[in-house]
Amino acid sequence: MAAIPDTEELVLYERVGKIAHIRLNRPHKLNAFTDASVVALRQAWERLDDDDEAWVAIVSGAGRAFSTGADVYQRQLRPREELERLGGPDGGVRAGRLSESRNSKPVIAAVHGYAFGMALGLMLECDLAVVTDDAILQITEVPRGLWGHYHWLALQFRGSMAFADEVVLTGRRFTGREAAENGVATRAVSAGEHILAAEDLANQILKNPPLAVRAATRARRWYIEEAQRYQVMLRQGMPLHLTEDFRESASAFVENREHRPYLGR
Numbered sequence: 001m002a003a004i005p006d007t008e009e010l011v012l013y014e015r016v017g018k019i020a021h022i023r024l025n026r027p028h029k030l031n032a033f034t035d036a037s038v039v040a041l042r043q044a045w046e047r048l049d050d051d052d053e054a055w056v057a058i059v060s061g062a063g064r065a066f067s068t069g070a071d072v073y074q075r076q077l078r079p080r081e082e083l084e085r086l087g088g089p090d091g092g093v094r095a096g097r098l099s100e101s102r103n104s105k106p107v108i109a110a111v112h113g114y115a116f117g118m119a120l121g122l123m124l125e126c127d128l129a130v131v132t133d134d135a136i137l138q139i140t141e142v143p144r145g146l147w148g149h150y151h152w153l154a155l156q157f158r159g160s161m162a163f164a165d166e167v168v169l170t171g172r173r174f175t176g177r178e179a180a181e182n183g184v185a186t187r188a189v190s191a192g193e194h195i196l197a198a199e200d201l202a203n204q205i206l207k208n209p210p211l212a213v214r215a216a217t218r219a220r221r222w223y224i225e226e227a228q229r230y231q232v233m234l235r236q237g238m239p240l241h242l243t244e245d246f247r248e249s250a251s252a253f254v255e256n257r258e259h260r261p262y263l264g265r
Contacts, residue, residue: 027063
């Protein structure tokens, strides 16, 4: 499998026929996203755009999980001065959104193990999502003292309104089977079958005229992009990443203890 240049193989890219396989490849850390792996993922999207032979893509995770989301140690425990300067835990390093794709090739998420926070956001942004029945998903942003706007909007977009209200506000974990039952995922499959199921969907897509497929994909992503703009608006004037509540939540996570709520800055 060919690696993305200059990223220490944090994301792998391989094309089989007209299907591009994009694999998160930090298995010893359950594919948690560092700044470097975020850059690697953006490069993978760019490579997909430039690969004329790739008409559909599948994004998955190596090892025991899709991804546990942002690497808390690096991205959420930055010094306050750095958080102020960079504007948030992401450090100004964006993954590159599918809505920014030049070619609007459909992307299928194949999820197993865990999909938390940022990783669940990636799954929701993909055009289709296959999850294993036993996968564990969670919107971790609110429990970590951050904004849950985008996940809530993305879940609403998929038609999961009441479910979105519950899992965003409570921050509870839910299974892949529950995700499929509530419209969060396209389909749930038995453990170990997520890649095969995603390939089956990809092959069904490939039976259709590619320009019509990309037009439909582009239309869907336009609405997602609008939702993302609302997310930015909702965050204005609410610097949650600079509050003591956020710092305490991140510290409690890495110290494996209960969070002590703190109202105020």
